[in-house]
Amino acid sequence: MEKKMRKIIFILTTSVPVILLLTTSVPVIFSIEKESFYSAQSNRETQVVRGEILVKFKSGVSQSKKMSILTNSNAQIRGGLNKLNIELIKLPAGMSVQEAVEYYRNLTEVEFAEPNYIRKAFATPNDTSYNQQWGLSKIYAEDAWSKVTVSSAIIVAVIDSGVWLSHPDLLLNLTTGYDFVTPDDNPNDDNGHGTHVAGIIAAATNNGQGIAGVAGGNYLSGQTTPGVRIMPVKALGADGMGKDSDISAGIIYAADNGAKIINMSFGGDGYSNVLSTSCSYAYDKGCIMVAASGNDGKEGVAYPAAFNNIIAVGASDQSDKKASFSNYGNNLTSVTLVAPGVGILSTLPNANPGPDPDAMWDSTGYGNSNGTSMATPFVSGVVALLLSQNSNLSFEEVFKTLTKTADDIESPGWDKYTGYGRLNALASLGFSIKVPEEKPSNAPNPFYPNSLVQTKKTTKIYLPQTLRGPSPTLRVYNIAGELVRTVQSNSSSRVEWDGKNDQGDTVANGIYLYVVQTDKGIGQGKVTLIKE
Ligand SMILES: [Ca+2]
Ligand SMILES: [Ca+2]
Ligand SMILES: [Ca+2]
Ligand SMILES: [Ca+2]
Structure with missing residues (x-):
């Protein structure tokens, strides 16, 4: 596999055009209605969904009690996350999210009440013309491919704006997904972001066109081995924004439908019990979750990446420096590691996918983008290679492997800008997990x-x-x-x-x-x- 893998055809692309066409005859409403919410906990104003909150009642609160509480405040249940016993509540007109959250938090029957936070995609369309997949050689992907055959039994859920399902460089590596934004089983991409992310993980490699994904298999005629399966889970809308309720539904869907890896190239400031609970649900099912640190160039990693059971990925550039926009943090659990995220060539819709003026597309089907959104799928792709080698790896083992084998960049050792360093696919595949000294092999009794x-x-x-x-x-x-x-x-x-x-x-x-x-x-x- 090793030599032939280098015969990748690079398509020269111009920058992603910014299309300023909005349908005038039919007004298209595609964005989430927002309002701002002040969180005392983080002392910060955050954008949340207008007219909705998420509530978890304490266990033992009867359905009739719930209904009477809702009736008293003129609210309705609009849906929710059954698996987590969380209700999505539609507020009466005129009630702010701030008022509603305070009201419900004060009820003895309520475990938690919080806004439906809005998370956003972390890509910025790029005008700088890079025309090579420098990221793959930077992480030694080609050498890594010679060490492992990608397993098509591995499913990587891409929770995002969907995937351009007809893309010739992606369709060979797709599996069934779902759309939680306008619920149905057609997660086609109306923004372009998800298609770019998916291509970095698993664009078909050696199929004679376009680009190679990190875990795209090998489609060289006569020796075909398929890539990992991309499961498109649409939870971000045409504007690249998503609600915690849809994102959480997507995480649960992915975990319940066999995804081993969940890529989340989006985030936001608000700490959310709903998002934390859904991520823990997937973690408990053995999913390895990888998320973007954020593109504000500030101290503080976005959620979900900031949760400790999720690998937080920042972006690095071609000279192994932290990308200026990449968020960072000040303790060991902030940015886990960084991966290429500047001038990244990947797949895009080949026609205008939707109404957002910033939608990403290019008539060639390929283009460059920047962001921690682009860095995250490099890590997800390498996790897919690790699981292809050993499908039993736990989150802790994957975390340890990636952090112990990352190439140290910026200031020596762990640093708050780049965490443990820049992803190295080759070194990670050669790393064998060492059992901690004290790990008992004959524990007397398991703890219950x-x-x-x-x-x-x-x-x-x-x-x-x-x-x-x-x-x-x-x-x-x-x-x-x-x-x-x-x-x-x-x-x-x-x-x-x-x-x-x-x-x-x-x-x-x-x-x-x-x-x-x-x-x-x-x-x-x-x-x-x-x-x-
Ligand atoms: Ca739909
Ligand atoms: Ca290809
Ligand atoms: Ca984390
Ligand atoms: Ca360092």
């Missing part, structure tokens, strides 16, 4: 889910009978496998963690692994820390 009690202040872990002994030691590790905290307990049956590290600082939200040791043996488990 009810052996852990979390409150706002602490996590209490109750030891099974067989493990109880004097002064148990609790060790807490982050997902990179680094020891965060050691606690010695006075109780023989219980250990307790206050969510702080050994320096006394509160650690970031997310997943932690813990090991409990007594004179009887060692047990381990996982805990998800969520603090407001």
Whole structure:
């Protein structure tokens, strides 16, 4: 495979045209109605969907009680996320989201109430003319291909604006998806963003046209091996904006329909329980989620990328510098790593896909774009190569592999602009996971889910009978496998963690692994820390 792979035909493209044609005869309403919402938690105004909120009632609240609460406030249930017991509530005219969220949060029957936040696609159409896929050689993709045959059993869900389904460089690698924006089973792209993202992951490679995807297979005649399957899940509209309710429905759909990887090249500032819960749902089903850090060039990573069970991807350029627009962060759980995101050539609709003046398309079917949106699918593509090599890898194992094998750029070691460094596909495939020293191979008894009690202040872990002994030691590790905290307990049956590290600082939200040791043996488990 190795030599032939280099025979990729590069199409020279001009910049993506900005089309200023809006239908005048038929007014097209395609954008989400917005209003602004002030979050005290993040001390920031954010754009949210007008006239809607998302509410989770406490378990045990009866349907009739819910209905009477809604009737009292003149609101209606418009749908929701059944799997998560979350209701999408349509507010009466004149009620602001701010008022509604406060009202519902104060009801004893409500677990949480929050706005339907709007997330946006993180690509910026580009006029600079790069005409090569420099990103593939930068991450040593061609060398990586010689080490692994892409598995078409791997499904990568692209939650985005859809995919241009008739694109000749994509259709060989597509599987069934769904449209959650105008619900039906036709997730065709009316913005162009999703098509660009999908091509970076899995444009058909060696099919004699266009570009090569990171995990696009090998379509050389006579030795065809297909690429990974792209599952187009449309949750962003023609304007590149999406609601948490549609995005969450998309995440659940992807997880329930066999996606192993979920690519999310979008985000927004608002912390959302709805989005966090749907991401945890997919994580619990074994999905590896990869999301964009954001394009504001500021400190602070967008959600969903900022969640700890998601790989957050920033953008780097051809000289291995952080792209100026790439968001960054100040602790170990902000930007995980960076990947090429400036002047990235990929697939586009070959005709105007929709009403948005900034829609991305080019009559050649290819064009350049910039963004953390473009960097994210490079990582998703490499995760697809890793899973092609070993389909059993967990999120933690993938996270560790990518971060340990990234090429260090910018200031030496981990840095807040580029995280652990720039993605290296070849090195990641050669990395073998080392089991942490303390990982027990013969835990006496697994911990049961009810052996852990979390409150706002602490996590209490109750030891099974067989493990109880004097002064148990609790060790807490982050997902990179680094020891965060050691606690010695006075109780023989219980250990307790206050969510702080050994320096006394509160650690970031997310997943932690813990090991409990007594004179009887060692047990381990996982805990998800969520603090407001
Ligand atoms: Ca539709
Ligand atoms: Ca191709
Ligand atoms: Ca993250
Ligand atoms: Ca560095």
